[in-house]
Amino acid sequence: MSAEVIYGKDLAAEIREEMRQEVARMKQDGIIPGLTVVLIGEDPASQSYVKGKKKASEKVGMKSNLIELPASTSQEELLDLLNDLNKDVGVHGILVQLPLPDHIDEQAVIEAIDPSKDVDGFHPINVGRMMTGEDTFYPCTPYGIMVMLERANITVEGKHVVVVGRSNLVGKPVGQLLLNQNATVTYCHSRTKDLSAHTRQADILIVAAGKAGLIDGSHIKDGAVVIDVGVNRVNDKLTGDVDFDSAAAKASYITPVPKGVGPMTITMLLHNTIKAAKRIEGK
């Protein structure tokens, strides 16, 4: 089998065009969705992601504000800032770029964001709502993967999905969203024995480990769908967790890195911000 490549980048462009029109309609009602991104420190990868988010939100007509703070910022200063942003009526969505410097407690920061402005979907209230199948802000990368599958007409109901990775940001929530859609879900992680025995069972394989080349064709069942979430910089080039060529030879569908899941993540961030604006403004 030779896989069809699902270009998240193209899908993202389509969805963002739909959003641009929606934002234009909202503006006629006097609502401009506003996203504030907080970046602490000078990590080049984070700076590049954050710029991507700002550019994308402005392109769909939203208001975007980037607050850059030095790595020396104290936890208290950050919590005070979040408190102000929670109260600011022009701010509909708040995102604090992760990871944070070691002296700041990430969980405390996540919990300081008003759940109704938590467009990352990381606040425990929103995580709980997702678990119980309520409507809420879903984490952007998992949600982007769901939309990619849907728009590629790949049904998940009854499928065996294997997720490699169990982080709170990606692995766990993507498995939960798939379970909510009636998939049978297996999680693998660094203590999993015989990884390929599990991955070879997958109808849909989601790889979010952050290890370049962890998965290759020998891990994949013929005809499986392979979603590569990994973003690794190897010799200054971006690459996923999946060895693309050997995997594509086995899979029915596969996502590339770059131009795969990443652009969908940003798109769902914009989606969540529009949703937050509508809710806050009572529309």
Ligand SMILES: NC(=O)C1=CN([C@@H]2O[C@H](COP(=O)(O)OP(=O)(O)OC[C@H]3O[C@@H](n4cnc5c(N)ncnc54)[C@H](OP(=O)(O)O)[C@@H]3O)[C@@H](O)[C@H]2O)C=CC1
């Ligand atoms: N495209 C996008 O939009 C996004 C991409 N990413 C990328 O996705 C990847 C994962 O991100 P994130 O979840 O935050 O990363 P984490 O480092 O938080 O989690 C990695 C997970 O992979 C598991 N793992 C690590 N090594 C192995 C292994 N050899 N075999 C099996 N499992 C393994 C870990 O297991 P254990 O729990 O046992 O430690 C852990 O659960 C990264 O490359 C990141 O850059 C992240 C967010 C968005």
Ligand SMILES: Nc1nc(=O)c2c([nH]1)NC[C@@H]1CN(c3ccc(C(=O)N[C@@H](CCC(=O)O)C(=O)O)cc3)C=[N+]21
């Ligand atoms: N609070 C928070 N929310 C996040 O959603 C969040 C975060 N922190 N910290 C870091 C990770 C990573 N992440 C990515 C987003 C877009 C691309 C993306 O668009 N990648 C492009 C390539 C971009 C490039 O060329 O550098 C692509 O895959 O085609 C990748 C990774 C969001 N994250």
